[in-house]
Amino acid sequence: MTPSAFTVPGLLPAAAEIFLLGMACVVLLVDIWLPDRYRRLTCQIAQASLAGALILVLATFPDARATTFAGTFVADPMAAVLKTFLLLVSGFGFFYARVHLEPRGLMRGEYFVLGLFAVLGMMVLVSAGNFLTLYLGLELLSLSLYAMVALDRDSKPGCEAAMKYFVLGALASGMLLYGISMIYGSTGSLDLATVGASISATGDMRLTLVLGLVFVVVGVAFKLGAVPFHMWVPDVYEGAPTPVTLFIATAPKIAAFGMLMRALVDGLGGLAADWSQMLVVLAVLSMAAGNVIAIAQTNIKRMLAYSAIAHVGFVFVGMAPGTPDGYAASMFYVLTYVLMALGGFAMVIWLGRAGHEADLLDDFRGLNDRNPWFAFMMLILMLSMAGVPPFVGFWAKWSVLREAVDAGMIWLAVAAVLFSVVGLFYYLRVVRLMYFESPRDAAPVTAFADMKVVVSVNALAILALGVYPGTLLDLCEAVIGA
Amino acid sequence: MTGLPLLSLLVWTPIVGGLWVLFAGVGRGPSTVRAVALVVSLATFVLSIFLWAGFDAGTHEMQFVERAVWISAFDIHYHLGVDGISLPLVLLTTLMTVLVVLAGWVVIEYRPAHYMAAFLIQEGLMVGAFSALDSILFYVFWEALLIPMFLIIGIWGGPRRIYATVKFFLYTFLGSVLMLVALLYLYSEADSFAILDLHHVPLGFTAQVLVFIAFLAAFAVKVPMWPVHTWLPDAHVEAPTGGSVILAAIMLKLGGYGFVRLSMPIAPDASAELAMFMIALSLVAIVYVGFVALAQPDMKKLIAYSSISHMGFVTLGFFIAFSLMEAGDATSAALGVEGALVQMISHGFISGALFLCVGVMYDRLHSRMIGDYGGVAHPMPIFATFMMLFSLANSGLPGTSGFVGEFMVILASFKAGAWIAVLAATTLVLGAAYTLWMYKRVVYGPVASDGVAALSDIGRREFVILGVLAVMVLAFGLWPAPLLEVMEPSVEHLLEHLARSKL
Numbered sequence: 001m002t003p004s005a006f007t008v009p010g011l012l013p014a015a016a017e018i019f020l021l022g023m024a025c026v027v028l029l030v031d032i033w034l035p036d037r038y039r040r041l042t043c044q045i046a047q048a049s050l051a052g053a054l055i056l057v058l059a060t061f062p063d064a065r066a067t068t069f070a071g072t073f074v075a076d077p078m079a080a081v082l083k084t085f086l087l088l089v090s091g092f093g094f095f096y097a098r099v100h101l102e103p104r105g106l107m108r109g110e111y112f113v114l115g116l117f118a119v120l121g122m123m124v125l126v127s128a129g130n131f132l133t134l135y136l137g138l139e140l141l142s143l144s145l146y147a148m149v150a151l152d153r154d155s156k157p158g159c160e161a162a163m164k165y166f167v168l169g170a171l172a173s174g175m176l177l178y179g180i181s182m183i184y185g186s187t188g189s190l191d192l193a194t195v196g197a198s199i200s201a202t203g204d205m206r207l208t209l210v211l212g213l214v215f216v217v218v219g220v221a222f223k224l225g226a227v228p229f230h231m232w233v234p235d236v237y238e239g240a241p242t243p244v245t246l247f248i249a250t251a252p253k254i255a256a257f258g259m260l261m262r263a264l265v266d267g268l269g270g271l272a273a274d275w276s277q278m279l280v281v282l283a284v285l286s287m288a289a290g291n292v293i294a295i296a297q298t299n300i301k302r303m304l305a306y307s308a309i310a311h312v313g314f315v316f317v318g319m320a321p322g323t324p325d326g327y328a329a330s331m332f333y334v335l336t337y338v339l340m341a342l343g344g345f346a347m348v349i350w351l352g353r354a355g356h357e358a359d360l361l362d363d364f365r366g367l368n369d370r371n372p373w374f375a376f377m378m379l380i381l382m383l384s385m386a387g388v389p390p391f392v393g394f395w396a397k398w399s400v401l402r403e404a405v406d407a408g409m410i411w412l413a414v415a416a417v418l419f420s421v422v423g424l425f426y427y428l429r430v431v432r433l434m435y436f437e438s439p440r441d442a443a444p445v446t447a448f449a450d451m452k453v454v455v456s457v458n459a460l461a462i463l464a465l466g467v468y469p470g471t472l473l474d475l476c477e478a479v480i481g482a
Numbered sequence: 483m484t485g486l487p488l489l490s491l492l493v494w495t496p497i498v499g500g501l502w503v504l505f506a507g508v509g510r511g512p513s514t515v516r517a518v519a520l521v522v523s524l525a526t527f528v529l530s531i532f533l534w535a536g537f538d539a540g541t542h543e544m545q546f547v548e549r550a551v552w553i554s555a556f557d558i559h560y561h562l563g564v565d566g567i568s569l570p571l572v573l574l575t576t577l578m579t580v581l582v583v584l585a586g587w588v589v590i591e592y593r594p595a596h597y598m599a600a601f602l603i604q605e606g607l608m609v610g611a612f613s614a615l616d617s618i619l620f621y622v623f624w625e626a627l628l629i630p631m632f633l634i635i636g637i638w639g640g641p642r643r644i645y646a647t648v649k650f651f652l653y654t655f656l657g658s659v660l661m662l663v664a665l666l667y668l669y670s671e672a673d674s675f676a677i678l679d680l681h682h683v684p685l686g687f688t689a690q691v692l693v694f695i696a697f698l699a700a701f702a703v704k705v706p707m708w709p710v711h712t713w714l715p716d717a718h719v720e721a722p723t724g725g726s727v728i729l730a731a732i733m734l735k736l737g738g739y740g741f742v743r744l745s746m747p748i749a750p751d752a753s754a755e756l757a758m759f760m761i762a763l764s765l766v767a768i769v770y771v772g773f774v775a776l777a778q779p780d781m782k783k784l785i786a787y788s789s790i791s792h793m794g795f796v797t798l799g800f801f802i803a804f805s806l807m808e809a810g811d812a813t814s815a816a817l818g819v820e821g822a823l824v825q826m827i828s829h830g831f832i833s834g835a836l837f838l839c840v841g842v843m844y845d846r847l848h849s850r851m852i853g854d855y856g857g858v859a860h861p862m863p864i865f866a867t868f869m870m871l872f873s874l875a876n877s878g879l880p881g882t883s884g885f886v887g888e889f890m891v892i893l894a895s896f897k898a899g900a901w902i903a904v905l906a907a908t909t910l911v912l913g914a915a916y917t918l919w920m921y922k923r924v925v926y927g928p929v930a931s932d933g934v935a936a937l938s939d940i941g942r943r944e945f946v947i948l949g950v951l952a953v954m955v956l957a958f959g960l961w962p963a964p965l966l967e968v969m970e971p972s973v974e975h976l977l978e979h980l981a982r983s984k985l
Contacts, residue, residue: 372508383629388655389622395553398618398662402556405666413666417659424655428632428648436636436644473555 010068013075016056016083017123023049024116031109039107043098046112047091050119054087067129071191074129074262077479078331082126082258085335089250089342090119092454096346097243099451103354106241111151115247118144122251126258131180131190134262138176138223141255142169145248149240161239168232172222179215182208183268192267199270213271216263217278224256224312225305227285237305242352242359245301246345249308250338257334260319261327272322279316280412286313287419294426301359303426304344307385310423311337317416318400321407328476329399335472336396336465343381343458350374350451364430366439374447375434377459384462386427387420392465399473488533489546489562492572493610496526496579500602507595516587519598523580526605530576537569539968542975544615544678552619558675561616566972567742567823568612570965571735574830575612577954578731579605581947582724585838588943589845590638590722597638601724604630608732612739617665617675620744621658624700624736628654631725631733638722646713646720653713657703664696668748681747684984690752697745704737707797708767711790718786719850723841726782730789731834735826738796742819742976746800750980757804760797765905767794772912776919781840781850784920785833788876791909792829796822798906799891805898807981814897819973820966821890827965828875828883828958835872835951839865842944843924846937852923856930861937866925868940868948873921875955877914883958 011018027049031042057080065076094115101107121140128134146169150162184190186205187198199209218229225233237245264275290310297303311333318330351358351367351374358364368375384391387398397420404413447455465472499522507515537545544563552560564572582601590597607627614620628651635647669675672683685693703710714734718726746753753760768791775787799822803815842865843858844850859866875882878889888909896903929935940948958965 388629389625394622394625398666399556401663402666402669405663406670410663410667413663414660417663418656421652421656421659425648425652428651431632432636432644432648435633436647468553470553470555473553477555 009070012060013062013066013068014073014127015060016053017120017127019056020049020053020116020120020123023052024113024120027109027116028113031113034109039109040098040102042109042112043094043107046116047094049116050087050091050094053119053123054084054091057083057087071193072128072130072133073124074127074266078261079127079258081475081479082254082331083123085338086119086122086126086251086254089254089338090115090247092342092346092458093243093247093250095450095454096246096349099448100241100243100349100352106152108151111148111243114144114148118148118247119251122255122258125255126262128259128262129192129266131183131192131195131263131267134192134259135173135177135180137255138259139173141252142173142223145252148244148247149236151244152241155239155241157239158241161236165232165236168222172219172229175215175222176219179212179219182212182215186212192262195267196269199268210271210274213268213275214278216268217275217282220256220260220263221282223259224253224315225309226282226312226316227289227309230286230289230309233309234302234305237308238299238302238359242301242345242349242357246342246349249304249341249345253308253312253334253338253341257315257331264319265327276320276322279320280409283313283316283320283412284415286310286316287416288313291419291423291426294423297426298361299359300348300361300364300430301345303361304341307423307426308341310419311385313419314397314400314416317404317412320409320412321403323403323407324480325477326400326403326407328473328480329403331476331480332399332469332473333396335476336392336462337385339458339462339465340381340385340393343377343455343462344385346455346458347374347378347381350447350455351445361430361433362440364433365437366442367434367445369439369442371445371447373452374445374455377455378434379431380459380462382427382430384466386424388424390463390466392462392469394466395469395473487548488529488536489564489609489613490548492526492529492533492576493562493606493613495529495606496522496602496609497606500599500606503595503602504599507599510595512591512594515595515598516583519583519602520580522602523576523583523605527576527580530573533564534569534573537564537968539566540971542566542971547615549615552616556618557669557673558618559616561619561676562610562613563615564613566969567976568739569968570823570827571612571732571739572609574735574827575605575608575732577950578727578830578834581834581838581950582727584943584947585727585841586722586724589841592638597634597724600630600634601728604634604728608736611736615677617668617677617680617744620677621662621665625655625658627733631729634725635717635721638725639720641720642716643720646716650713650717653710654703657700657710660696661700664693668693677743680744681979683748685749687751687755687985690749690984691755694745694749694752694756697740697749701737701740701745702763704740705734705793705797706737706790707763707794708771708790711767711771714790715783715786718789718837719780719782723837723844726837726841727834730785730837731830734789734793735830738793738800738822738826741797741800742823747976747979749984751983751985753801753980754804754808757801760801761805761902764794764798764801765902767791768798768909769905769912772909772916775916776912778916779852781843781852781920781924782837784852784916785836785840788913788916789829789833791913792825792833792876795825795888795891795906795909796829798822798895798902799825799887802891802895802898802902803977803980806894807977809897811897812977812981814894815977816970816973817890818894819977820969821887821894823887823969823973824883824890824958824962824965825887828887828955831951831954831958832872832875832882832884835868835948835955836876838947838951839869839872842940842948843937847933852920854930855924855934856927857925857934858937859925860929861935862939864945865940865948868952869925870921871952871955873917875959876917878910881956881959883955883962885959886962
């Protein structure tokens with residue numbers, strides 16, 4: 001092989017990632033030299049970087065699947081849409097983070113630098129064309145998140161959560177790698193497309209392959225926080241500073257969906273009959289445990305953690321039939337759920353004050369008397385999460401249920417709706433506390449104008465999407481089919 | 483037919499008006515809010531009169547149909563239309579909302595803007611549920627209208643309001659999610675969500691039974707049928723007067739409407755097979771719950787149980803039709819179904835009126851217990867007269883609307899089996915017993931306390947509300963023909979459809 005055989009890979013499909021990597025380094029350097037009073041600039045540059053990456057993603061929006069870096073990096077419409085939402089959600093997340101960190105003296109550059117690296121990891125993850133890229137993206141994401149959880153280094157619960165997250169996360173990564181190695185052993189390739197093509201040809205290696213699949217599913221289930229791999233979720237959600245919880249609860253869910261699609265559909269689509277059963281078990285367990293345990297929570301961050309577990313169950317319900325329409329339904333579910341989780345944690349951030357974190361359900365008592373507008377926004381968020389029409393959460397549940405019923409999994413759909421009734425109970429409790437109880441501290445809670453606008457846009461988007469979900473649904477179906 | 487999208491206007495006028503009241507009305511003082519709410523509800527009522535005037539009673543076809551693609555990815559349409567079954571219910575909704583707005587006029591002091599907004603939005607959603615011809619659109623309206631009622635009971639209700647409203651929401655939600663799965667299943671069979679298409683989808687017997695049971699879970703809770711009625715007394719007792727009126731007069735009718743619009747036409751063979759079971763449940767509601775009503779010390783609870791008992795007639799009338807059709811007696815079957823529909827409308831007026839009467843007394847004495855009253859006729863003679871009319875109507879006195887529906891259903895059930903009719907007719911005794919006994923204890927006798935002696939008779943506003951309802955009760959009691967004429971073609975068409983087996 002002559003040296004001239006080396007060709008520079010096409011960089012354009014990965015333009016946004018490359019830009020973001022550069023900007024993350026810039027933010028890191030700028031932050032070092034910045035005096036404390038200009039700290040807000042770090043946040044602004046980080047948000048500008050996200051905006052720039054977003055523009056690049058949209059400018060290079062692919063019409064069809066394209067690969068670069070010898071097939072390890074895939075740019076397809078699905079990845080582009082997931083990245084668009086990742087960047088948007090992270091941009092909102094950074095805004096909420098500033099609102100929280102500034103008054104608490106935690107406004108350090110680390111949050112934004114780590115956040116940018118995490119976003120980069122997620123973008124690589126959803127564009128993975130190779131098990132190695134997948135792992136690389138996942139680790140970049142996870143390592144950034146471990147550090148972010150311990151952002152407030154004086155907080156004991158924070159450090160404990162970070163430790164727990166790290167140990168369990170490392171275990172899951174190990175499982176994933178182990179599974180990948182088995183898949184490599186039986187197919188002789190790490191390239192997702194090659195693995196997908198060779199599955200049908202591996203008659204006698206099938207057992208190894210399925211065993212590998214089990215470990216991959218475990219790894220993905222851990223990252224999504226599905227029962228029984230959910231142990232880290234409540235502790236991390238509760239222990240981490242709220243803006244970090246908000247970040248972990250939103251964008252990584254989109255990335256994890258991308259990972260699910262890449263590993264299970266692109267790579268192991270030939271084993272759909274096998275993983276479908278595993279996902280059904282995970283789905284039922286997650287919906288059951290998530291919804292039932294959430295009832296017992298008094299801390300709203302913990303409650304939302306269990307609610308997240310239950311929602312992951314619903315995502316799996318859409319994946320279980322193994323059809324493109326089902327994937328599109330799950331994608332719609334993830335995107336809309338992330339919007340709701342974003343709003344939910346934003347409310348927790350808004351209600352908190354330096355020295356008093358509003359992370360107990362009791363803090364929402366009588367909110368309607370203290371600030372009717374925000375109470376109404378929270379009402380929308382909670383009822384949407386519960387899946388009551390006319391909010392978008394209903395359509396999300398509806399679309400995954402439709403796919404399950406279409407595939408003949410009627411009992412799964414019945415189980416899902418019954419658990420959603422259980423779920424309704426604790427979402428209604430928040431509404432009940434806000435509207436039907438009188439506040440302990442009747443002082444009105446105010447909000448800065450920017451906070452009010454952002455939260456309102458967030459919550460009203462849920463209402464608007466609920467009245468007209470068609471466009472986003474069409475988009476999901478179009479990019480999954482592409 | 484006019485070019486205006488009348489049904490859309492009927493759905494959206496109150497919702498938009500309600501949203502305006504909710505957001506713009508808060509800062510404007512209660513008098514503006516009340517005036518706007520009244521104007522909006524009156525405008526909606528006038529629109530519904532146009533709907534009635536333009537309605538062609540000679541056909542069973544859906545009228546004022548509007549159809550547009552809503553969510554193309556899911557094949558869901560914004561599809562509205564009314565026939566002879568839904569039109570009276572739409573009119574009932576718009577009329578009762580006007581009265582409820584009036585009833586809450588000065589009584590509601592805590593957040594009047596939110597109160598009015600909740601009722602207006604709810605009105606739009608209820609009209610939407612009655613006129614939706616796409617099953618998913620129906621489901622969206624059906625579920626969405628739980629939210630305003632949840633808030634109405636929870637915010638303006640009585641001492642145990644939180645328990646009652648959470649129970650109400652969870653109970654009805656549990657029932658309806660199963661309906662959702664059934665609708666999704668039907669789509670996979672019919673490839674359409676249009677309710678009229680679903681009527682014609684061929685289904686095997688087992689599938690029909692399962693679909694019927696899923697629908698039953700939703701509608702039986704809403705009607706409510708014994709034994710899933712327990713949310714209703716709690717919700718009624720704790721709800722503010724307006725909430726009780728809307729619950730009893732309209733929300734319960736949604737359950738009955740669901741049976742005729744969805745359950746029976748989609749699963750006719752299963753309905754016929756399970757008709758005896760449904761008749762048995764209805765009779766239990768009529769007889770057993772009638773006895774339960776007799777024992778209530780709380781007026782609102784008594785009327786709530788009386789509602790369950792009267793709604794038993796509705797389900798009895800619907801399902802008696804199947805055994806009559808089996809015997810080849812289509813005329814009596816039509817009599818039963820029409821009787822049930824008349825009973826729905828009539829019960830809307832009567833139960834609404836009785837709850838308003840209790841509200842009138844509660845506003846003055848802040849008690850609903852029968853034991854706290856006595857001799858109300860002395861300080862409040864005009865009120866006592868009104869209440870007597872409604873009490874008699876509730877016990878089914880000929881000449882009032884309460885008589886018409888019950889009599890038609892009893893007549894039909896005689897054809898189906900004498901013992902059914904005998905059991906059903908006990909309501910005439912029981913209904914008279916619990917209603918008139920309550921009336922006697924509250925209104926007659928010596929004045930019970932100084933509080934009662936100091937009661938002031940109803941004012942002009944209350945007179946108008948009760949007067950309108952009194953006129954309605956008497957009008958439909960003496961001359962139910964207009965109502966029956968509107969229903970007849972639709973009911974006949976329904977029965978023709980039910981007579982054809984899908985197997």
